[in-house]
Amino acid sequence: MHRKSCSLALILVTPLLLGWVQFAHAKKMYRWVDENGRIYFSDVVPPDQVQHKRETRNEKARVLNVVEKAKSPEELEQQKRLEALRKEQEKIIAKQAADDKVLLSTYRSVEDMNRALDNKLTLMTGEKAMLEGNKQRLEQQLLQQQQQAANLERNAQTVPEKLLSEISATRQQIEQNIQEMARYESNKQSVEKEFKASIARFEFLTQGNKAGQSNPINPLTDDAPNQLGLFTCKDAAQCDKAWKIAGEFVYKYANTRHDVDNEKLIMTAAPFNDEDLSLSVSRLDRAGVQEIFLDLRCKASNIGKELCNSEKAQSIRRGFAAYIQLQLASDQ
Template sequence: MAEPAYAKKMYRWVDENGNVYFSDQVPPDQVKHKRETLSEKARVLDVLEKAKTAEQIAQQKRLDALRKEQEKIIAKQNANDKVLLSTFRSVEDMNKALNNKMASLDAGQKVIEGNIERIQQQLQQQQQQAANLERGGSKIPPKLLADIAASKQQIDAGKQELLRHQQDRQTTEKEFKADIARFQFLTQPNNEGKPNNGESLAASNARNELGLFVCEDPAQCKKAWIIAAEFVAAHSTTGQDVESEKLIMRAAPQKDDDLSLSVSLLEHNNTLQIFLDIRCRQSSIGNELCSGAKAQSIRQAFAPFIQSSLAAQQ
């Protein structure tokens, strides 16, 4: 039976000393506490969380910002992986595509080199003509001088185009080889030597690569969160900064070789996930550290570490 609209409401709250209060009015000095709105039959009608401190508000903002960035990373990597797995069937297919692409770029380079060589020969003829005129005591016509200048300009432009083409070739080859390595990682058998089972294995490998642990249920996630905190402490070189129910973050890196790890509890499609992030100092050495093999190995070890630790607890 629904409560009458005019039914008198009561409030229940607990202060910082654990004292429980019931009243139809909340004193101004008590509004900071979490409170429940009760009907005359003591049914909870509404719950108002306690007011957050400035520090808690700032921490929540940091968590929200971190979540957004981490969710972007996860979404982008997942999208790239799906394209990769749907485009190619095997490493052999990828190598064949790479060879075809390189052959096409090499053919384009030969065209550019041929154009440069043709203009260089043209320039030699123009310069020879000018030299013959000078030796004969004749004045070099303005048009011939203009043609020589134009040929030199075309050669310079051709060399710049050739350099850009060579750089594009190097970039294309590097990115393609990175895709091949990624494809191999996504489709490799797991550590137990079980055969590749397609997308599920690829998804598992991708999560490991990102430093992402997907919880089976809230109870498992609670245990995994404690293990994740141990992992962060073991692999960070900086002190503790934030530790809450949804974010554990070490202090910002101060030295070039510092590693500052953080984990955040995310919810995606009604599934709880623990995401690992690694920060390094904003310097050339720090950036290289964060993009290098050491940071990558830490990310890849995160989810398996939680899985093995959970298994050991059973």
């Protein structure tokens, strides 16, 4: 029995030993594992083995490159959708970078920005005064027209069509004035909101992130897997709530510092070390449907690629939509 066990062990180990002997004489060697778990080393990959994940190693056995296993048609379609989502997110990231550049080149300090806001609001106050003056003038004009019509009626005279048309036109002008006042107030609120967001962003860019590192990564359950990391909103109100939850998710599972946080993009800093995992979410509007897309970034190194391809990283992507759904349900 002992002799039989030794013979079996030699059969399993011999291919590996032969591989290492070849390795010593080759400048480049491929390593792969087939569907049965057998490990191969060779300077040539046979055509019937190209579908497996393989490593390219140098004469010192250092990994130079990794080629992932061949994807199924379903995986290729999923990859196509994922790349499309990433392109949309990259546009948002590029716009944010451009906005940051303009912001830093336009203002020298927060005081400059506050002065610019004050000047903008002063100009808008003049616009408001003009609208209020027009309203008073139109209301006085309408009152005079109505009194003229009332006097004619008291004297049993027919009110001319021209006067009736003028009264109708004045009322329409007053209604337009009311709408312009509403637009003014909305515009003023938007200006103040945008300036406050820009000031906060300027402070972040010039003073750095004082919040420190975010929480370390924790494992997620694999309920309701979503391979794309995509949450589809039912409506705008739900998307507003989901966006806040998505931001919490990013800061909970990324391990790089905060970088961008606005209405379209929430992102942590780019990975610097092999162990860094950066997360980003973008709010997309595709054909009238609002979606929130999560993406992961790792350092462009072999270890970084392995991290992004790891089960831990993929479980974060798969758990994203389920996390939002769970939080939304708990808030009801």
